[in-house]
Amino acid sequence: MVVVGGSLAGVNAIEGLRERGYQGEITLVGAERHLPYDRPPLSKQELREGPSVGHLLLKPQSWYDERGVELRLGARAVGLDTRDRHVIVEGGDQVAYDGLVIATGCSPRRLGQPEAGPVHVVRTIEDATALHGELRPGRHLVVIGAGFIGLEVAATARELGLHVSIVETAPAPLTRVLGDEAGRWFQEYHVDRGVDLFCGTALDTIEVTATGTRLSLADGTVLVADLVVAGIGVTPATDWLEGSGVTLDNGVVCDRSLRTSAPGVVAAGDIVRWHNDLFDETMRVEQWLNAVEQGVHAGHTLLGAEEPFAPVPYFWSDQFDAQVRFVGRADAADAVEVQRLSDRSMVALFGRGGVVRGALCVNAPRQLARYRLAIQQRVAWGDAVGVG
Template sequence: MSRFQRIVVVGGSLAGMNVIQELRRLGYAGGLTLVGEEDVQSPYDRTELSKKLLTGTIDPDDLYLLTTEEIDELDLDLRLGRRATSLSLDPSRHTLTLDDATILEFDALVVATGSRARRPAFMGGLAGVHVLRTLPDALALRAELDSARNIVVVGAGFIGAEVAASVRSRGQSVTLVDPQPTPLGTVLGPIVGSHFADLHTRHGTDLELGVGVQELVGDGRVSGVRLTDGRLLPADLVVVGVGGAPVTEWLDGSGVEVDNGVLCDDGGHTNVPGIYAVGDAARWYSDYYGTQVRSEHWNNATLQATVVAENIVAAAKKSTLCAVPSFWSDQYRKRTQMVGCPRPTDEVCFVSGGPGEERFVALYGRDDRVTGVISFNSPRGLIKYQHLVAEGASWSASTALPDNIIPTDTRY
């Protein structure tokens, strides 16, 4: 039986709602309050914001993960459209203050505030410039897409690459800009990244790689993107996708340790008893990597929520997260799946297929250890090799397996 009688979950994210659902499933009958900055019906599937919602193949209502009836059954004190502003951890009274001056007392608190889109200085305040992190962001972007003629996406990470692919799927022209020499270069490295450069080019996306953005120009509304090499790209709509930052400023001065996310052990506990963190706002310790890792992916949010709920209900720490990070991306109706957390400088070995082919599977490795596996349009291939990452298998032994295909120009 849980020792906590009043639990507050801050953040109406997938991770936050999963904590609540799991607490009720485990039999927790105490008070549960959910504070969410977005005033929406329920947590929603953010993975489709840059894909099906943007292309118009689904409506906003299709994104919601819970019905109104299902939320009612959880017996929550819902505080939607409210933002946490500060946390006080006085020994005799723990309180959370909201932006409407409401003060909530609690015995345990779960940080699930996620991340917000980074806004580089060059964005300025021109109309027609968008980020994509929330449902309102996506709806605002979609509303302007129909009338846009010159669309520029800044940032060729997963969000930027998916947005560019969605725009092309709508039949519109788009230019993808990134200072890296290939799309997804900071995650996948140049070898695998070159495959995605070819993929986008084949589908008609214009690539401006190896060059950054100096400024956005326009009179009230954006009309162009000036690159760091001096060229000016015409643009009447710009999407900036350069990563996210954890929403943790409301914890300043509380005593909860934060460093690019709330620092946690492998069970979601922070340095303050009774305070936990999950999802994009959290950095959990990983035995596999030997350090604290912030992973902004769906699977991570689900697994962490389960572990934290179990530890809240238990009298002492019982559960830990041992899972290897994993994620996926859909571009041009092709699915890319990754297990592990390789560095862009890791060695690469294609064990099935190769860059530019309809499907492939590749391993990443360093220091004679397999650090990741990526599959393109090949889910069975991922299943076949993903155990090598979890086991920390030998790179030399894994890449010498008889059924591996290792092109000499892609193994370094």
């Protein structure tokens, strides 16, 4: 078996294979030279303190040794031959497989303007190390994009004493994920902590000048930054699969059990587009727990299991002292109920078609379990709103 992607999903695919009794060879092919490591802290505590790969390793070297995993790190996959069943890595080497797990995740989008000079992104430990070195008190950081990564980087930088501005085309942060009302809560939360938010306006031009990077916004605002971070989303890392016969459509298209269109090939993690029966929705989920559960599940499927993968998605974000936790789906909600519990805690429920589908809990972790159960059981919207 071959796992491509030195990632959370890749490691858990190995776990899934071994726990179901597979005793044959496993090779892990990863583009980065490090053992697979954990990415969420890279925009939070590890960004604040300076990233250390030792803190972040998902598993120690001994874990791979004990499971008999051959590691091919620093080996980027560049092609896949699904007829002859081999992966092609940079340099031309071929890695043959009987069964393959695709877990290459996503790559950050970058600003289109080449004149922007060095614009930071946060995806790898090298990215976070470079940014950490620039986060010095008194400097002005401009973050493009008020998504989760952007807001986390903004909060971390603010805590380190930088001046922080965020530019966002939507009317408030996170509106594409959580809708307007919850988005406004995040807007207030960040503004109260000294972040300048420029929402509802786009970045027009960006250029490097003698005094810093000059950003002109569509509404006429001009910002001069000491450093710029782009948090404008990610795209599935599917380049190496073009022409391989694996069906692609904004990710790797999988069936309910995570099989791709190619025989003997499954996929797991951010890269997967599949139909989640519980929500009756085709989705691609860029979240930590999804990578864990999907990795294990894909490993089982590769060994012949047939169960559909239909979880309630879960993610978290930490911004200042807000512990943000979300279960389910908020997209295309036709009913939203925001309950402010205090100035630092809130719950927002999202419903569609008469049932509860999502719950956002800020500094209210105990609420998560009951709403997750309600979502799993497709509890009626009216009953769910009364649960809290």
